[in-house]
Every structure is written in C-alpha cells, then in structure tokens.
C-alpha cells in the first residue's frame with residue numbers, strides 16, 4: 135500500500151477552521167481505507183493535549199498511540215489551505231499533513247517535511263500548487279512527472295511485481311539489483327508509475343523512491359531481455375527475506391533500548407522543540423552550541439610538485455589515521471561502527487578526487503585551496519541526491535575530507551570545552567566529532583539536520599547518548615546556557631521547564647542511572663550463578679593502559695591481548711626490547727591477574743606494508759596469523775624472546791592465532807621451548823585460538839597438545855558461515871549465535887572439559903549478555919570482552935542458575951537460525 139495516494143490530497147480546501155481541516159483529512163483517510171472512522175476523533179484528541187504545528191505553515195495532526203488499532207495501513211492525507219487556517223496561537227497552517235502511522239514509517243515523511251521547511255520557497259510552492267502529484271513527489275522523494283510528458287518505455291520482456299521490503303528500496307539492496315543488472319548486456323529498466331530508471335545506475339534506482347508496497351515493472355530491451363528480467367526478479371525476491379529479517383532485528387534492538395530508557399513527561403508548561411528520535415534515553419543539561427569550524431585557507435603555492443606531494447602525503451596520513459580510528463572504534467564500540475571509518479577511507483580513495491585536486495594544483499593553486507574547492511563541490515553534489523541515505527553520506531565525505539584539509543594546514547581538530555552536563559546542539563555532527571565528545575559532560579545531542587540513519591545517530595545509539603535529529607533551523611536559534619530536558623525516545627527537547635519538572639526529570643534519570651550503577655557497583659565481584667557456578671570474566675586489550683582500564687571496569691584479567699597494534703602504523707617491525715617493555719608494562723598493570731598475550735595476527739583485515747607480503751586474492755584465507763609466523767621465523771623468534779623475557783615479571787600465557795593443523799602446534803611449541811631454554815625463562819601455558827572450524831571439529835585431539843583454548847567467535851563465524859566478517863551486506867547475517875557456530879563451540883568446550891583444560895571465548899559474542907549466558911550453558915568457563923561489557927555480562931551471569939543457561943543452550947542448539955536463537 136502506498137503511503138500517500140492522489141485521493142488523499144485536497145487542493146485548495148474550502149475549510150475555515152482547524153477542526154474542519156482535520157475532519158476533512160480524516161475523511162479522506164477513511165475513504166481510502168487507511169483508518170477506521172474513530173481515528174478521526176483521535177486526531178482531535180491529540181490536538182487537545184499537544185500542539186501539532188510544525189512551523190513554516192505546516193501542521194501534522196496525528197492520533198493518540200492508544201488508538202493505533204484503528205490504523206489499518208500507514209497513510210497520509212494532505213489538506214492544502216492556500217489562505218491558511220488558524221492552528222495554535224497565531225500560527226496559520228497552509229499544509230495540513232494528517233498522519234496515520236502503524237509504527238514509525240511516518241518518520242521519513244517528517245524528515246522530508248523538515249527538510250522542505252529548510253528549503254526556501256518549497257513550502258510556499260506546495261501550499262499553492264494545483265497539482266496533487268507535486269505534493270506526493272515532494273513528500274515521498276519521487277520525481278514529479280506531469281502526466282502529459284510520460285511516455286511508455288518499449289520493452290521486449292517485462293514483469294510486474296510489488297515490493298515488500300519493509301524499508302523500501304534503499305542503498306544496500308539497490309546495490310545488488312545494480313550488480314545483477316550489470317551482468318546482462320541488454321538495456322534494463324525499473325519502472326514505477328511513469329518513471330523509468332536504468333537498473334544499472336544506483337542513484338537512478340534510488341531516485342524512483344520505491345517504498346514498501348510499491349508496484350514496479352522490471353523491463354528489458356535487446357538480446358537476452360527475457361533472461362535479464364528473470365534474473366533481476368530473482369534477486370529482488372531473494373533479498374526480501376534478508377530485508378524482512380534486518381528490519382525485524384533493528385525493531386527488536388530499538389524496542390529493547392526504548393524499553394530500558396526512562397520515561398518522563400513534564401507536568402507543567404514547557405516549550406517543546408520537536409525533532410526525530412535518533413537514540414533513546416533521557417537527560418537534563420545546559421544547551422551548548424557545537425560550532426562547525428570552517429577551516430580558512432589562503433591560496434599559496436610552493437610549486438606544483440611540492441603541493442602535489444603535500445596532498446599525497448596528507449591523504450596517506452589520513453588513511454592511516456582512519457585505519458587506527460577504525461581499529462579503536464571496533465574495540466570500543468563494535469565492527470558495525472568501525473565500518474563507518476572504513477567507508478570514509480573508501481571515499482578518500484576515489485581517484486577522481488585526487489585527479490581533480492591535482493588539476494587545480496597544476497593551475498597554480500596551493501594543495502589546501504585545491505582540496506577544499508574540490509571537496510566542497512563533491513560534498514554539495516552528494517547532498518543534492520534524492521535518496522536520504524546517500525545524501526547523508528555527504529557528511530562522511532566532509533568529515534574525511536576535512537581531516538585531509540586539517541592535515542595540510544597543520545591544524546588539530548578540537549572539541550568544545552565543557553564543564554557541566556551539556557546537551558550539544560548542532561547543525562550536524564560528523565562521526566569524528568561524535569567520537570571526540572567529552573563523555574564526562576555530554577549528556578545528549580540535538581541536531582537540526584540529518585536523519586535517524588545517519589552515522590552520527592548510529593554512534594549516539596552505541597554510546598548510549600540520547601539524541602534527536604531533524605529538529606529544523608529553529609533549534610539553532612535557541613539560546614545557549616539554558617537548562618533543557620532531552621527525551622531521545624520522543625525525539626524532543628523540553629525547554630523552559632518549571633523547577634519542579636526539571637527536578638522530576640533529574641529524578642527519573644537518577645533512578646535509571648542507579649540501576650546502571652548497581653551493575654557497576656558489583657563489577658568487582660565475581661560472576662557466580664545462584665547455584666554456585668563461577669565464570670571468569672576478562673577483557674580484551676591492546677596495551678598496558680587498556681589493561682588498567684579493564685581492571686577498573688571489573689575485569690578479572692586479560693583474556694586476549696592483541697599484539698597487532700604494536701606492528702601497525704609504523705615503518706619497521708618493533709624490536710625485541712620494545713616489545714618486551716610493552717608486555718612487561720601490561721603484566722605490571724594487571725598486578726598478578728591472568729594475562730593471555732596472543733602472538734602477531736597479521737594478514738586478513740590487518741595489513742602491514744613493511745613486511746612486503748604478497749598481495750592475496752583472499753587474505754582471510756591466506757597466510758595469516760600462525761601461518762605467517764611459521765613462514766617468517768624472524769618475526770616469531772623476536773616476539774617469543776620478548777614474551778619469555780617478560781614472563782619473569784608475572785603470570786603470562788602465550789596464545790597462537792589462526793591455527794589449523796596439529797603440526798603447526800607442534801612446530802610452535804618446539805620454537806617456544808627453544809627460546810625458553812636459551813633465556814632460562816620459566817615455562818608458561820601455551821594455548822591456541824579456536825577460530826578455524828577444523829580445530830573445533832578436532833578439538834579432542836588439539837586438547838591433548840595445548841594448555842588452553844580461546845574461541846574466536848569473530849573469525850569462527852566468518853569461516854563457518856562463509857561470510858566475510860567485514861562485508862557490509864552480510865554483517866547482519868554473520869551472526870555468531872548461528873546454531874552451527876554454537877554447535878562447534880559446544881564441541882570445543884566438551885573436548886576441553888574432558889581433557890581438563892580451560893576453554894574460553896574472546897570473540898564479540900562473549901560480551902553480549904545473551905551470548906554469555908548461552909556460552910556458559912555450552913560449558914565455556916571464561917569470557918573475554920571489551921571492558922565496557924564486563925559489568926553487564928557479570929550481572930547477566932549472576933541472574934540465572936547454570937541449569938537454566940544449559941537449558942537455554944540446548945534450545946539454541948536446536949534452533950533453525952540465528953534469528954530464532956535471538957528470539958529465545
């Protein structure tokens with residue numbers, strides 16, 4: 135069902151009161167089958183309790199949540215009143231956009247409305263047009279084609295279908311449509327209404343504005359037309375299951391976050407600044423304006439060669455910076471968030487950008503000036519794109535591009551200085567800005583532009599920061615320094631609250647933080663189930679500083695110290711002494727607590743230029759981890775010497791990554807023994823990562839030759855499911871809770887228990903409270919995770935007897951899919 139149809143648009147409606155306008159809109163929605171008649175009263179009920187005037191002549195009447203059962207399908211009616219009808223106070227509404235929403239599909243419409251309000255003359259045009267199609271086009275981002283101009287596209291083969299993707303056709307599935315279409319030489323079009331888009335062009339496809347329920351025609355012309363249509367139709371339907379599953383997962387996650395966030399409403403009068411919810415939560419703070427600094431550039435050139443070199447060096451430096459930020463974000467927040475910076479690196483790698491900038495440099499301009507000019511042009515161009523998701527990526531280009539500019543100018547990008555709980559208001563925040571926020575003081579984000587799918591919104595959700603977006607330009611006019619309440623669930627700011635309301639909001643926040651704090655307060659206590667089963671909870675770290683932070687967060691030690699970071703971002707490999715100092719300092723930071731250090735795991739996603747490794751077609755299946763160490767004995771030898779020297783200072787266990795064969799273990803053990811004897815060092819436990827399925831399957835045999843197992847669910851999942859762990863389209867499916875992955879973990883734990891050695895998990899699944907419970911039920915005794923997850927995992931383990939977790943694990947093993955496991 136389309137969200138908006140011509141029959142629901144009343145042009146130049148002869149209404150003179152707000153109530154008449156609302157009743158007319160309601161009637162249109164009833165007639166078109168979107169709502170049952172009682173919902174019209176619900177519109178009026180809402181007006182009595184809140185103001186639905188959005189600004190700039192637009193009002194958005196909508197019903198009460200408790201009456202939602204009268205909504206039969208999400209739909210919108212627009213009553214155009216060119217002369218205006220009085221709404222609240224002295225505001226006149228010229229476009230009355232009545233919304234009947236089953237869930238939150240109306241957010242897209244709201245976002246478009248707020249965007250239109252920011253475009254000069256856009257609302258005026260809609261308030262006076264005589265063509266309903268123009269209003270539909272503006273509200274749904276579909277190109278407006280006057281009926282007379284549309285000519286049918288002559289096709290040799292065609293097929294009509296209705297799209298059931300819950301989020302309509304967005305960039306991810308559209309990319310796959312394009313890929314399919316490009317496999318065929320003939321001309322292929324996707325047609326919606328009167329508009330035909332080239333199926334091989336992503337932006338054209340997105341420009342069609344295909345939403346859930348849209349009827350589309352797949353058409354092809356030329357040799358092989360029939361096959362092309364069939365192939366494309368197959369792709370379209372194949373993706374539908376994925377899209378439905380994705381939407382469901384997002385819905386569950388959002389519902390959980392919302393359910394956990396505190397609820398609050400002001401009792402007295404307050405001024406409301408409405409936006410769109412981007413991240414749930416409640417907070418009270420002073421408004422602080424975050425200014426987007428404009429980097430000033432003076433155009434001076436030291437000659438084309440020097441300027442070209444400067445630009446190249448800056449791009450190289452930023453690529454390294456972004457890789458580091460990606461690694462740090464992966465550790466701090468997760469792979470999905472880290473992908474933001476991988477994408478930024480991609481954007482900068484576009485040779486077209488560099489070429490265009492060099493062109494300017496050749497014309498005598500300085501590198502910084504040239505880069506700024508090309509960057510702004512590209513950012514503007516991207517912003518103009520019809521598709522909101524694609525347009526939002528303009529901010530990423532700007533973010534990455536400004537890093538290059540700042541590097542060229544030798545400037546540091548600095549964050550605002552804060553001293554008290556603050557709600558930042560900004561026109562927009564880049565992902566880098568968001569990650570730089572001083573989390574001691576920032577309690578909320580209010581953004582005038584953007585959308586809930588922007589990268590900043592994603593980061594805010596992960597950081598647990600209440601946020602709203604698309605609040606419109608009036609947000610920026612709010613005077614800084616005043617106290618406000620931000621409600622991330624409702625996507626609004628309450629201003630000028632009474633002292634009593636401010637106090638009650640603070641109380642609600644406090645009660646919520648008390649719950650969280652209770653979790654923190656017990657973070658140093660062991661994770662013991664009510665029936666007395668203890669699980670070790672450890673942290674994953676990369677250096678001594680993080681080890682100290684992990685202890686502070688409640689970790690009982692370090693279950694995985696990744697040593698790759700020592701080798702990244704430099705020109706030569708770290709020597710024995712340098713490594714020794716790092717390992718020794720980490721042992722010291724842990725003050726006697728257990729520490730597992732993993733030898734170098736280079737290859738796969740982590741590449742090091744100075745090692746001159748041959749380029750591989752499939753680096754994840756190539757010479758990676760232990761395979762590389764065995765092929766490059768000098769690397770292994772140096773690292774083992776440093777490790778055995780450090781072992782004199784405290785407990786240390788050595789672990790090898792990416793093991794596949796028993797023979798590898800034998801060779802590595804022999805090498806360890808050799809080094810140990812040379813140094814007269816103490817013996818240390820030697821363990822392996824279980825991340826290749828072969829090892830899990832043969833865990834009983836490996837258990838006889840190693841001292842412990844640590845299961846790497848990140849890699850195990852990618853190898854079991856044959857899904858690249860970094861693949862953006864597969865990220866949602868590559869779920870470690872897949873029953874096949876769990877079965878291999880269960881086998882590994884059983885083999886370890888039978889042999890009397892420890893089996894731990896150090897992949898991402900260990901830090902997920904549900905995952906931790908299932909892993910415990912499967913017989914895993916030690917979990918190692920990001921320090922930030924320690925307290926929550928301990929709380930989850932303490933909440934339930936072992937027998938319940940075992941029963942849960944049984945049910946998970948018997949499930950048919952990861953989604954079923956998540957639903958348990």
Ligand code: PEP
Nearest residue numbers: 825846847848849896897
């Ligand atoms: C894993 O694969 O689960 C793991 C912990 O190692 P890494 O993420 O470093 O590959």
Ligand code: MG
Nearest residue numbers: 825846848849
């Ligand atoms: Mg791994």
